[in-house]
Amino acid sequence: MGDISVSGPVTGIDTQQIVTALVNAEQAPKQSQINKQTQTSTAQLSSIGKIQAALDAFRGAMDNMTKDASIGGLTATTSDANVSTVTLGAGASAGSYQLIVNQLATASKVATQNYSTGAKTVVNTGTTATTLEISQSGQSYGVSVPPGATLQQVRDSINAQYSSVGLSANILTDATGSRLVMTSTNTGAGTDITLGGNSGLQAGSSVVGDPPQNAKYTIDGTAQESKSNTLTEAISGVSIKLTAVSPLPAGVTGTLPDGVTRVSSTITVTRSNDTLKSSVKGFVDTYNALMTAMNTETAVTTNADGSTTRAALTGDATMRSLQTALRSELNAMTGTGTLKSLAQFGVNTDSGTGKLSIDDKVFGAAIATNPTDIGGIFNGDNGLLARMKSATDSYALSNTGVLATRSSTLSDDLKDLQNQQDTLTARMAALKTSLTAKYTTMNNLVAQLTSQRSSVMSTLNALNKTSSDS
Known part of the structure; x- marks a missing residue:
């Protein structure tokens, strides 16, 4: 009987390779799905962020144009x-x-008494907190002065708590000592600051300079x-x-x-016709920047071999609806003068890219004859700037807008995919452990059988030899 010949430490079988192959085969379909979905969601999240940034910049530019009235020339x-x-x-x-x-107009300014030992003078030497009351225009603001508090610490507390209501404090120091001086950004007659409370800081306070006017x-x-x-x-x-x-x-x-x-x-x-021209060009440039961002994230690129590559948001319904909302406002007829649309003063829309361009000849003639009409198209409650802002509100709002909601959903998807990845990794580790144990058991069993076979063969050989000698 010939020997059983298998390669490996016991059986000769490469069990590690078999286990790895089995685990990989089990993992591959789910891993491929997770990888693909993660790649897609990550790309879309990045693209949505770029669109959000471009839209915010566009809306910010419209706000600035509305505030400074430059679009009216x-x-x-x-x-x-x-x-x-x-x-x-x-x-x-x-x-x-x-x-x-x-x-x-001037503000009220009030100073405490002079403290000869300077800004580090302890103004509450007791064991319980006291209160400095600062009153202005019918409002009172309390400042707690804890035991051991210094003049400097009281100043810091006032500034930390009440800078939002216009109050501020500083310390003036000269050769005679330091004084806490309080003033306000609120100016005008009747805005006098007065000090009260039980901190002792109110004692000996005085008005600095003239009363507010x-x-x-x-x-x-x-x-x-x-x-x-x-x-x-x-x-x-x-x-x-x-x-x-x-x-x-x-x-x-x-x-x-x-x-x-x-x-x-x-x-x-x-x-100013120059101001009007510059402002209209500024509107065109910032609008085109938004279109460029949207076109980039929705493009279909044709490769050298004739195949195509889709961008992260190619065919995305949100991008289509946003583009439609913007173009609808661009094409609307508004204004109260002779000119009622962008095209009538030389601002044209490219049907392919959606970008705007200026026909200098038509634009120059319109500015020379109807500058007020151009400003009227952009300005006012029903002007293009206000309508563009309104049309993009539902997309751009920071917490509830369409883009913010999309970003939140994609972020949640990525977290769920990571959880799926963690679960899959744990399951495959358990499978590898289980398979390794089974093949180890198989190795041990084969080793036992091999040992038993050798023992039987030795016995048979011995019997054959004894029979032959007889």
């Missing part, structure tokens, strides 16, 4: 930038205005007052920030003589 200037600065907003119209600033100014000779130095309603659509009192006439010092006024500055709102 208007610019605002002041003849004395030391006295005021001006910015345009919605509702502005061309005009010229004479401004005289006689007095700036309103800004006093004239526009075209009409005297006006404001609690703030920022005037948002003095001229429709123009925000004016007062920065200094108007200068005195030449040769005049001290108190103004009766009948003499300070030197006026001129605020001018003018229509």
Whole structure:
């Protein structure tokens, strides 16, 4: 009887290779599915993020155009930038205005008593917390002063808690010591700060400088007052920030003589064709940037061998509906003048890419003859800027928008796929352990049988030899 010949440590069979092959065969279908779905979801999540960023940039640009009114072709200037600065907003119209600033609005400022030992002076030497009450314009704000608190720590506590309501504190130090000084961004008459409570900081407090006062100014000779130095309603659509009192006439010092006024500055709102052209081009550029992002993430690329490669969002229903919403607003007829559409003043849409282009000849002629109509198409509650913003709201909202919801769903899908991967990995590890144990048992059994066969053969050989010798 010939020997059983198998290769391997016991049986000669490469059990490790067999186990690996069996595990791989079991794992392959599910692993392929997980890999494919993970790749798809990851690519889509990245693409949705790029579209979200491009859409946010587009909407931000529309907001800026609405705020500064540049899309209406208007610019605002002041003849004395030391006295005021001006910015345009919605509702502005061309005009010229004479401004005289006689007095700036100021804030209340209150100081505590002087502490000769400086900013690190302990202001609560007791064992229980006290309270500093800061009152302004009918509102009271409590500041807890714990045992051992220093002047510096009280300052930090005020700034941390109440900077959002306009209160702030600082410490002024000189050769005699330190004082806590409180002031406010709220200006104008009636905004006096007072100190109270039981902290002791209120004792000996004093007003620093003059009481708070309103800004006093004239526009075209009409005297006006404001609690703030920022005037948002003095001229429709123009925000004016007062920065200094108007200068005195030449040769005049001290108190103004009766009948003499300070030197006026001129605020001018003018229509600028260059501004209008630049703004329309800016709209076209930012719209095209959004279209480029959408086209890139939805493209079908033809390869050198004639095959095609789809982008992550090729054929995506969300992208189609967003493009439709944008194009519908572009093609709508709006405005109250002769020009009612973008195409009528030379802004055309490419039917393939959806991008905009400007026909310089048509655009130049329209600006020369109908600049107001162009601004009217973009501005107002029913203008293109407002309608574009409204049309994209449902897609762009940060938490509930379509794109945000898609991103959230894809992120959840990737988490679920990772869980599936973890489960599959654990199951395959268990399968490998089980198969390895079975083949180890088989090896041991074969080894036992081989040993028994050798023993039987030895016995038979011995019997044959004895019989032969007889």
